[in-house]
Amino acid sequence: MRIGEVAERAGVSVRALRYYEEQGLLSSERTTGGQRRYPDSAVERVRFIQNLYAAGLGSKAVLRILPCVENGVLTDEMHERLLAERARVQAQLDELTATRDKLDDVIRAGQANRPGAAGRGRRRGSAAQACADGFQPV
């Protein structure tokens, strides 16, 4: 598989793939002419890399996690790392969840205080209340 196809299937740029290789996250065979060839599995691998990036891991962290693959065996060290990164991801999840709920509060409370919409009997001031709960007026 050529680099362009991998890029398209995985939804990333060609440049990104070359960057991943540069970082040691992705390898490739080369044709005699020097062009990269990938197995089909590369697509999934790239997607997983993207997931890890999206989870806030830097390329160094990703690099330290991926090797579990090269041998199919988890050393104690790898296990520790995986647990550590899992914890990190979970912490992010918790924060994100809290943020989402906060946004929900603001939205829900704001419903009652819309200028255009008649606030169907809900008590006024609840928007200001919700806003005060989390951030104050400038």
Added chain:
Amino acid sequence: MRIGEVAERAGVSVRALRYYEEQGLLSSERTTGGQRRYPDSAVERVRFIQNLYAAGLGSKAVLRILPCVENGVLTDEMHERLLAERARVQAQLDELTATRDKLDDVIRAGQANRPGAAGRGRRRGSAAQACADGFQPV
């Protein structure tokens, strides 16, 4: 409250606070000498800003969300924006959850194939299996 105390309490740097002000996310009174003074509420506000940053919003997006506060009223436009950003955050949550679960798979499957630990009766090869499910050997 002086800038240093806000920074410490909110767990960010002084530089960050000045940056937030520069971006219009945070305001302050000034003493006659030109030093910034903040109300106690600034700490919470900063924490919320941090949450939004952590949720992947850029300072422009944050800037467009925060104003709901200044008047305590949601215009239709603000409402739209809030909903849009909420959706974004939710999408991130979903991705993150999937990534966490994937990590869990790798960890759980790897348990059976640790070099040091006796794999209490679990069938071998499951680690390689889990690894294969998501990313392939280099």
Added chain:
DNA sequence: CTAGGACCTGACGCTGACGTGAGGGTCAAG
């Protein structure tokens, strides 16, 4: 065999969210 689309290697550019250092004021305690 040839055209032109895909690919190659540098190498510099970009953006966001600050870090950092210079050079110099401010403020509250003693």
Added chain:
DNA sequence: CTTGACCCTCACGTCAGCGTCAGGTCCTAG
């Protein structure tokens, strides 16, 4: 009034994760 911790404003530096451009090569369909 002095002192030392704290604060001020530039303004350049940094780092990741690519984007982008230049100049040249490969490869495969026809």
